[in-house]
Amino acid sequence: MPHDRTNAEGATIAQTIRASGRRLTIQRSKILDALHRLPGHSTAEQIHAVVSEDQLDAEMALSTVYRNLETLVEMGLVTAFADGGGVITYEWAATETPHHHLLCDGCGHTKEVEVEALDALTVEVKREHGFAVDLRHMAIRGQCARCQAGQSK
Amino acid sequence: MPHDRTNAEGATIAQTIRASGRRLTIQRSKILDALHRLPGHSTAEQIHAVVSEDQLDAEMALSTVYRNLETLVEMGLVTAFADGGGVITYEWAATETPHHHLLCDGCGHTKEVEVEALDALTVEVKREHGFAVDLRHMAIRGQCARCQAGQSK
């Protein structure tokens, strides 16, 4: 079902997983596939839905999705991101284009953008505090243009 | 018990609250007091604890704390901030010095800092996307110096 994807080091994901003493189960494979196919950030529920879509075999347990996501994050294959509402979203780490999130407090909408100033920020924070910023998790909150105009709460 | 604090517009908090058709109850007053006294970001539980400290009268319900915090956020007197773990922290909005949060994904520690590059970021995002960044909610995630060195997960 998953067709030999490769990671940053050129090894297949399957190899990477087995090399860490873990197993490539059907469910893990499906989750990997879903993550790879889904565009942006997805919740565990969404991933579970996608995975349960091709309902040829039995539905997988939600807890299995959670456990796998945790494992994959641990392995660095997936990144987790908690936006402003106790909901965690996951994303395939190899997604090439780094992007950032404008999160509107007014309407709740999210927009993904590239922000040059973040490079400067990364450098500054590293120099001043020795802290290595992970831009993939950067949520920029505020008010979108629309919400600033009409205070449409 | 609370001694006529004033908000940005110079009106007393009490006036501001009443003007919005709300009432200044004893519990609201205590919560306001706690928020004002507490230094940084506090969870609902922490605020509840502080408020229940001066145990002269009955303990207030946790739900009352939550409801009040929601109301105060709505009124703009308090800001809410969700860091990376489904936990919301609240803070008195009038806290003068704007600061930002370095959130280490390794050890989970938070450090508050000032980052100049964020001013540039604010300008850029506003110009390019018309989005008004709210720096009070800016969480910068990554790895602190310690965790980068020894990968003490």
Place this chain on the structure above:
DNA sequence: ATTACTGCAAATAATTTGCATCTGG
């Protein structure tokens, strides 16, 4: 054969909500 992984159901944790009662203005 091991032992990691899965499913299921029950357990948490944080926050929300329904409702009868109380109280500030």
Place this chain on the structure above:
DNA sequence: CCAGATGCAAATTATTTGCAGTAAT
């Protein structure tokens, strides 16, 4: 007096965990 606020307990939501059975290597 009466709408907004409170207390309490039950309900949600998102996620985690224990355990016995299943399957990947």
